[in-house]
Amino acid sequence: MLRLKSYREPMITALLCNFLLVAASANGWQGAPAPPAQVSQEFSQPEMRVPASVRMDCTYLGNALRATEQRVERDERFVAANPQPESPSTTGNLKAPAVNLAYDRKLLEHDRAELDKCAAWNERAKQEPTKDCSSSEFFDFHVTHDDGPAHDVELYRQPESATFFFESSLSVDADGAPNAYHPDNIGLDDITNAGAPGSWSGVAADKSGELFIQGPGDPFPGYYVSVTDLSDRAKAANDPTRYVDASRIPYIVLPEGIEAQTGARPGDFAVVFNLQNGKRSPAIFADTGPEDRIGEGSVALAESLGLWSDARSGGTTRGILYLVFSGSGNGTPRPIEEINAEVGKLFSAWGGNSQLTACGIR
Numbered sequence: 001m002l003r004l005k006s007y008r009e010p011m012i013t014a015l016l017c018n019f020l021l022v023a024a025s026a027n028g029w030q031g032a033p034a035p036p037a038q039v040s041q042e043f044s045q046p047e048m049r050v051p052a053s054v055r056m057d058c059t060y061l062g063n064a065l066r067a068t069e070q071r072v073e074r075d076e077r078f079v080a081a082n083p084q085p086e087s088p089s090t091t092g093n094l095k096a097p098a099v100n101l102a103y104d105r106k107l108l109e110h111d112r113a114e115l116d117k118c119a120a121w122n123e124r125a126k127q128e129p130t131k132d133c134s135s136s137e138f139f140d141f142h143v144t145h146d147d148g149p150a151h152d153v154e155l156y157r158q159p160e161s162a163t164f165f166f167e168s169s170l171s172v173d174a175d176g177a178p179n180a181y182h183p184d185n186i187g188l189d190d191i192t193n194a195g196a197p198g199s200w201s202g203v204a205a206d207k208s209g210e211l212f213i214q215g216p217g218d219p220f221p222g223y224y225v226s227v228t229d230l231s232d233r234a235k236a237a238n239d240p241t242r243y244v245d246a247s248r249i250p251y252i253v254l255p256e257g258i259e260a261q262t263g264a265r266p267g268d269f270a271v272v273f274n275l276q277n278g279k280r281s282p283a284i285f286a287d288t289g290p291e292d293r294i295g296e297g298s299v300a301l302a303e304s305l306g307l308w309s310d311a312r313s314g315g316t317t318r319g320i321l322y323l324v325f326s327g328s329g330n331g332t333p334r335p336i337e338e339i340n341a342e343v344g345k346l347f348s349a350w351g352g353n354s355q356l357t358a359c360g361i362r
Contacts, residue, residue, distance in 0.1 A: 058115060065111040072104045141166070141255070144292045153294050155262070162326040163350055164262055165359075167275070168295030170320040172302045173253050174311035175202045175287055176243040178219035180226035187223060188247070188299065189311040194226070202226055204237050212238040230266040230286040232333055244286040244333050246298035246311075251286035252322060253296035258288075267329030269343050272297065273321040273356075274305040281305055282343035284334060285324065295320065325350070 078099055136159065140152040157164035174180040174188035181187040181194050181203055194202030197209065204212045204225040212225040218240055225237075228244045228251070235242035244251055252270050259265055270283045281304035289296055297320075299309045308314035325346045334342070351358070 058119060062115060065108075065115050068104065068108045068111045072101070072108050075099045075101045075104050141258075141294050142292070143294060157262075161350075162263055163323065163346075164264075164326065165321060165323040166294070167319070167321050169317045170272075170302060170305070170307060170315045171293075171296045172307075172309055172311045172314040173251075173287065173289075173296050173298055174246045175226050175298075176228040176245050176249075176251075177226055177247040177299065178214065178240040178245065179223050180246065180311070181224040182222065183213070183224070191224075193311075194224070206238075214240060228266075228287040230284070230331075230333055244284070244298075246300060248300055249286065249298060249333075249336060249339070250281045250283045250301035250304050251298040252283045252301065252324070253287045253289045253298075254285055254324070255294050256288045256291045262324070263326035264324050265327070265329065265331065267331040267333075268324065268326055269328045269339065269346055270322060270324045271343050271347050272301060272305065272323070274307065274316075274319065275321055276316070276319040277306050279304065279306045282339050284329065284339050286333070295322075323347075323350075 079101055136156065140154055142150070142152055144150045153166055153168050155164050155166045175194075177188055179187055180189050181191050183191075185191045189202075194200060200209075200211065204227045206212065214221050214223050214225060218225075220240075225240050226243065226246075228246075230244050230251075231242045233242075250272070252272065254262075254264060264285055266285050266288070268285045270285060271280060272283050273280045281301055283297065283301055286298070297305075297315075299311055302309035302314055305320070307316055325343075328342065328346055
């Protein structure tokens, strides 16, 4: 059951810190330089935390580095010409520079390191589109299915984004696999999960309600033809290859009626994360389930996530994150190569790993 909610304050907000860039003079230091022992204190700045997508202006660092290089070159020439230089006060030459070559070289090392850090930050910013998160819960999904206690699953998405995510369980679904169901109940899944006479949902039937059984030329002769909502409509209803094979294709199952609230339709793409072991898998939305149940995926998806993939008793009761890209598909089954490629592009455009981190879901 979907229970609509009004937008609330964001659940998870990235900490975007203001940062201060301190300009350095390109004209060198006035007066005598500080003793070398003070360098680490003078240039020790508090760590700055800034969004990864924010590019920093490195110009002033480049200018400071060039000024320090010039100063070091000048001091090296002076030291070479004066093996035992005396201070201006003892020579009486007030125009002679005050030299502390050790300090100037340490300053040069510092300026180079700071410029390198700035360049590295900007390179990372180019690769990471965003690192802020203002995701809001937009509705609760009320789970009342009889295989577990009633509870709410919160669905979140960012404002003005069609992508949504939620954390839930994963029940293993075998629908679409040619060996999913058998008249003698020896298939991957229990035949009771395919429905019942007059209300079959996991197997194909003719107009009279008679179930199709695979023949000699089919992948698993004697087994029922198992179906998914996502199918290749160019093929016959009794063709096992018309449907998405749960044993080969990682797919997710979303509850009936969710399309109206999220815009997600069979054929859209997703990426699924096992928060317990760090594994992830691309997936396609290939089937719909009961309106009071959420958190279900194919045998192949469970295997990819490192879960027990038995359709009768496998899966997990927690720790699975579903990130669904609503409106991303074309309404047809896709080979695994296309699923991988499309999900890769969508995940990157959404913000990738840095976006997960910012949203606190990784």
